Amino acid sequence: MNNPQLKHLHSVNHTNGVINSVVTNVLHDKRSKRSIFLKWLRKLHGWIGLWGAALGLLFGVTGILQNHRTILKIPAAQAQETMLQLPLPMPAPADAQALANWLQHELAFDRVATKVRSEPQKTVAWGDKSMKQPAHWSAVFSSPSVNFQAEYWLGNNFVSVKRSDNNIFASLNSLHKGNGVGIGWILLADTVAGSIIFLSLTGVLLWSLLNRRRMIGAGIGLTSLAIGIALAWQAM
Template structure:
């Protein structure tokens, strides 16, 4: 009995330390998302300029023909725009022929590639046979940048992993918090298990009914 009590006490002390450090990490990231969420939620009261998007278009000259390969075109557009980010989406589009005055006119193949950065997006399009690539650039203001950061739009893998660490910390905090509340007592563990099981079933049936 004594050994079991000591082991349980040591486990709870380690669990409390883990809970505290994860709480500190979650609080730091939660503060960042809380501030951006607060600004977005009260942008009208605080008279923050509404999200605005400035759109412009330009062309990139092509020195040699481009093959109908969306991945190769995406790499070409990335180099042409001097971007470090790989294309968010790259694809090929084969439009249906158009009937003009009773004559079927075939339409050229189009290659497209999209790039999304925190404050700017690029949509590139190349029509097979042209000597240029059309580029549409969309820049957002400060509020748009906050919204993109909050949603993770255009962010790199490091930012995604950072958000995943916050999600993992919240899940672990919930588990350690429940274990600390139960103090590893069988009656409280049973009660917590029943409560979580009931909540899980409620969520499951709610999703099934949607």
């Protein structure tokens, strides 16, 4: 080992060995971290998908029914309507909100009115004459399964109420659109919408990490997004 060239060669080989070892360890750590991240992302993707599966099925089926209710005229969602007249109490309600409160008790409805309107007296055209139209009060009570629409013209001694009883498909459509539901259902539906967004993002991320042809995937994703925006714009 007294030869300087041999000493230099031994030193270079030792240095290269150390560098190769460090590079190998770094690559191993990166692969290990990437593997752990992918495993965690797959599990999270699966659990979020399981959470939104049941309600996603509900929103998917009712969405199809709503999309094709005009063209295909699917008669799935139906409502049975009945009319009645309720005599006013004495003394009569003082305003539209008081009328809505009385109707809620009289109809034994467990929810407050979703819409209360009060239109003042006004002059309207009647042929070649003008007539005074009395004030008009209205109130709407809604739930996924039943709806009440009440109308009262000031001066009458009764209130006209139209009741609509929804079948199962109409009730599901009401849930889909959020008609007559409480804050709990709205927040639950928001979590489903959030899970769909999360599944879309994690799905693209998983595909890009597991597939080397990332540019093709990015092109497909951007193309589908552009087509969706164009179709939505055309439908408006």
